[in-house]
Amino acid sequence: MKVLIAEDDITSRTILEAILTRWGYEVMVTTDGESALAAMQQTDAPQLALLDWMMPGMDGPAVCQELRKLKRWNPVYLILLTSKSDRKDIIQGLEAGADDFISKPYNNDELHARLLVGKRIITLQNELQEREKLQGVLEMAGAICHEINQPLQALSGYSELLLMDFDENDPAFATLKKIKSQVDQVGQLTRKIMNITRYQSKPYLSNGKIIDIERASQ
Amino acid sequence: MSEKRILVVEDEQEICEMYAMAFSRAGYSVKTAKSAEEALDIMVKTPYAVLYLDLNLPAMSGIELCRQIRKGWPMSICFAVTGYASLFEITDCRDAGFEDYFTKPVNLSDLMAAAEYAFNKIARWKKR
Numbered sequence: 122m123k124v125l126i127a128e129d130d131i132t133s134r135t136i137l138e139a140i141l142t143r144w145g146y147e148v149m150v151t152t153d154g155e156s157a158l159a160a161m162q163q164t165d166a167p168q169l170a171l172l173d174w175m176m177p178g179m180d181g182p183a184v185c186q187e188l189r190k191l192k193r194w195n196p197v198y199l200i201l202l203t204s205k206s207d208r209k210d211i212i213q214g215l216e217a218g219a220d221d222f223i224s225k226p227y228n229n230d231e232l233h234a235r236l237l238v239g240k241r242i243i244t245l246q247n248e249l250q251e252r253e254k255l256q257g258v259l260e261m262a263g264a265i266c267h268e269i270n271q272p273l274q275a276l277s278g279y280s281e282l283l284l285m286d287f288d289e290n291d292p293a294f295a296t297l298k299k300i301k302s303q304v305d306q307v308g309q310l311t312r313k314i315m316n317i318t319r320y321q322s323k324p325y326l327s328n329g330k331i332i333d334i335e336r337a338s339q
Numbered sequence: 340m341s342e343k344r345i346l347v348v349e350d351e352q353e354i355c356e357m358y359a360m361a362f363s364r365a366g367y368s369v370k371t372a373k374s375a376e377e378a379l380d381i382m383v384k385t386p387y388a389v390l391y392l393d394l395n396l397p398a399m400s401g402i403e404l405c406r407q408i409r410k411g412w413p414m415s416i417c418f419a420v421t422g423y424a425s426l427f428e429i430t431d432c433r434d435a436g437f438e439d440y441f442t443k444p445v446n447l448s449d450l451m452a453a454a455e456y457a458f459n460k461i462a463r464w465k466k467r
Contacts, residue, residue, distance in 0.1 A: 267395065267422040270443035271351055274422075277444035278357040282364070308444040315424055315442070 122240055123147045123167035127157035127184065128202070129176045133225075137171065144233060154179025158187050161197065168195055168243045169236065171223075174203035174214070182217035189218035196246040198239035202227070255320040258332060262314045269311050277304045313338045343458050344368045346387035348378040348404065349420070350396055358391065361447045367454060375399035379407060386412050389457045391450070392437075394421040394428065402428075402435045409436035414464065416457040420445060 124146045128134040134150060141148045149167055151157040154176050160166060161184075170188075172181035179187075181201045188197060201214045204225040211222060220242070221235055280301040287294040316338035323333040345367045349355045355371045362369040370387070372378040375396050381387070390408065394401035405417045419437045421428065432440050439453055 263423045270422040271354065274443040274445065275351070275353040275357055278354070278361060278447055281447045282357065282360055285364070304444065311444075312442065 122169060122243075123149060124236070125149045125151065125157060125160055125167040125170040125172075127151045127154060127170065127176065127181070128173040129153055130173070133173070133202075140229060140232070141171075141236075144236070146236070153177060154181070154184045157184050161188055162191065162193075167197075168247075169198050169200075169239045171200050171202055171236075172219075174201050174205060182214050182219065185214070185218035195250065196243060198243050200235060200239060251320050255317075258317060258320060258337070262317050266311045266315050269307065273304060273308055273311070277301065277308065280304060310334070342368050343454075344370070344387050344389070345454060346370050346372065346378060346381060346390045348372045348375065348390065348396065348401065349393040350374060351393075354393075358450070361450070362454065365451050365454070375401070375404035375407075378404060382408060382412060382415075386415065388415055388461050389454055390415060390417045391420055392417055394419055394432075395423075402431055405432070405435040405437055414461070416460065418450075418453050418457075420450075 124141055126134060126137050126141070126148060128137060128150075129152050134152065138148050138150055146169075147167075149160055151160050154172075155178055157170065157172060158179065161170060170184075172184050174181040181203070185199050185201070188199065198221075199219045200221045200223055201219045202223050202225060203210070203214070205211075205214075206224055214222060220239065223232055223235055280297055284294065284297050284301065287297065313334050317332070317334070319337055321333045321337035322330040323336075325331040343366070345362050347355060347358045347362070347369060349358065349371065350373050355373070359369045359371055370381060372381055375392075376399060378390070378392075392401040392404055396404065401419060401421070405419070408415055408417055416438045417436065419432045419440045420443060421440070422443045424440070424442045429440055438457065441449060441453070
């Protein structure tokens with residue numbers, strides 16, 4: 122899992138990066154609030170972030186606040202690193218949008234455990250999001266299939282009936298055969314759509330995503 | 340030889356007419372109904388042994404209609420024809436007593452094969 126670190130102090134930053142890498146995280150390092158906020162808005166940005174409270178310019182709570190305002194397509198879990206331990210400060214951090222706190226100097230085991238909590242929450246939120254997306258896809262698939270299959274049934278049936286009326290040597294017979302074959306192709310597509318069981322998208326044009334019907338219906 | 344009669348229950352006019360043409364052409368006598376209620380009225384007056392029911396009907400659904408037909412006329416054979424088939428619906432169809440299940444667009448040859456199968460089955464039951 123990717124983790125973003127925002128820490129202006131070089132020693133703390135280097136130690137954090139080393140520990141997190143050792144624990145198997147893919148670490149993205151930033152040195153101030155502004156660059157952390159920018160990094161968290163990139164495509165494929167980390168969903169887990171360790172933000173130092175005190176940073177020049179934008180501090181940790183401000184980054185949390187800005188991130189919460191964004192309409193991100195996926196959820197984030199934000200942990201503030203702080204030497205502050207006042208109840209007032211904790212409340213302020215949580216209200217700004219942080220999910221958790223780690224007090225400096227931190228204990229490695231505690232840091233590990235808290236990161237795992239974040240990972241667990243993100244996994245759950247991602248799963249929930251996938252389920253909601255799938256539900257939307259299925260409802261749309263149902264509506265589309267129903268609306269398309271009705272006229273398709275009439276097209277398919279009438280072309281079959283017409284085929285019975287024409288002699289195989291009649292040029293119209295071959296044309297009708299083509300129509301029927303195209304209708305059958307649309308029918309196969311709606312069958313695939315009806316078999317969608319998971320949310321699976323693929324890139325479309327430069328920024329877009331579309332449902333990958335082939336893979337989602339396997 | 341007794342006439343082989345089929346009742347088609349489908350609310351889409353175009354599809355209804357197309358089924359009627361196809362079954363008539365295959366030598367069956369066809370009656371159509373636009374709703375489950377109309378189908379039940381017809382069944383009370385003149386019961387049909389083989390029925391094709393659309394599942395998505397206005398008011399009473401095809402599944403409920405099948406349940407009522409199987410209750411009132413246990414020897415009748417019902418086929419489901421639907422525009423959208425979820426696995427959940429297939430289970431419901433079997434439970435309601437449908438003989439088989441077709442997803443639109445269905446080829447006429449499949450519908451004809453189902454009719455032939457149903458009438459053969461009925462003939463066998465009659466002979467015992």
